[in-house]
Amino acid sequence: MNLSVDLGGLQLKNPIMPASGCFGFGKEFSQFYDLSELGAVVIKAATGEQRFGNPTPRVAETPSGMLNAIGLQNPGVDKIMEQELPFLDSYDTPIFANVAGSTLEEYVQVAEKLSQHPTIKALELNISCPNVKEGGIQFGTDPNLAYELTRAVKQVSKKPLFVKLSPNVTDITELARAVEEAGADGLSMINTLTGMAIDKQTRKPLIANETGGLSGPAIKPIAIRMIHQVREQTDLPIIGMGGICTADDVIEFLLAGSNAVAVGTANFHNPLVCKEIIDELPEALKRYKFTSLDELREVAVS
């Protein structure tokens, strides 16, 4: 079965990609399978300068999910381009760069550098990280700021721009509309939900940052609902994510209105999960009486 998809002008051989932050820069997972099998790879967020992130512990398991507060640890955009991108060049799959920052200027600077790099085929604008003190989620919860930032980044980047939306808002469609008006080429949704868990023995939060982003199957129904809401308002391509673990989950996300999907937390549960989902997707589609991905998409939009 042909699994290829057109995602805002980018041709993907299948709709499955690992989500930013859950896959590093690909090297670790390349020992488990050939990364060329993936529809795309979204690399870990880049900021202007290197960041060391938050104190540990940075993760905690919760029912059917996990909290994380890594804090955008990364070596900075220049070192990423110099030390991480050459490795990914050898794989036949489009590389998406995730762009983060504390200020509008930092976002613009990082986006400009990455968009000029030949290895990078698209940008994902991270306006929804809940774990950093400055920037991140501020831009993703205020439609005016989201508009300004998206517009500013569009002016310096010729690569397709996907804006990653935060679910930590009352009405996500407002944000989707704002970034669409600003020129976004697509949407990535959803980022993690802000959460917290407390250790009963020590009476302290389970992660040092106190709050973290909740991910995993626990948030899947929220992601499905939000993608459905946004799909009713826009024709922009959507990369759907939020707790995907199986090929069945992928079908559910496509039915909700996603054009492609990203797999995050499940990579920690099973490092081979993306490859296994790609292998199982044709059978799963047949099980639900779809003869092609196009047929599924027609159902989704009606």
Add this chain to the structure above:
Amino acid sequence: MILQQDLSIVSNKVIAKDTYEMVLEGDLVQQIKRPGQFIHIKIGEGFSHMLRRPFSIADYSLETNQLVIIYKVIGEGSKWLSKQSDQSFINVLGPLGNGFEIDHLANQNVLVVGGGVGVPPLYALTKQLSQRNDVKAVLGYQSSDSVFYEEKFNKYANTTVATNDGSYGEEGFVTDVINQMQNQVDYYFACGPLIMLGAIQLQLRDTQGLLSVEERMGCGVGACFACVCEADNEKGYVKICQDGPVFHSNEVTLYESIS
């Protein structure tokens, strides 16, 4: 090479208070390079538990294709593990991390220090060290009912047990025992709670050593940046799962982070 494989449970039994020894069998064992590496175990059915749990390898044999882990029942993951019966299978990712590099040590006075659930990885280490070195082991536990593996260690090392409450062996911490030691130490190995590792690193700061560090982990393979530790290197940090979990005492500074 790191494998993801279902290993069969040969045995799973209580060896001390809330403490279990589990013997696992499978081809993944052939990939183990040295003591101090760990395995990442999937917990429960389906997707109820999204994070694997890391356990250090206490012992392994390439001949029998078996490895041993020792774990304390603390939370939901270890509780689930304790209920798994013999002959059933659990999903294991590993071996992970680099373990203790000991090829360079011969005819040395070596000190091995373990605290509580930090004791297990030191067992396979002590066995191998004892082939060419004189090994002294200092093992710390909370109280007499939590002591395990003392006799096993005694076969390969001159072993002293300390308990916090003095209900067995020496009273006090492993650092108290080390304070009273007369013989000179050429090299040391330690695994245990961060606070113990920091105290030992400070106490033995003029001696070379290797420390096995623990931290809550995500992926276990170096991709998620959950288990980082500040370090004296070019990057300023190390990833415990991928660069460790064993570090040279010069590389990571643990006593500053606990003071």
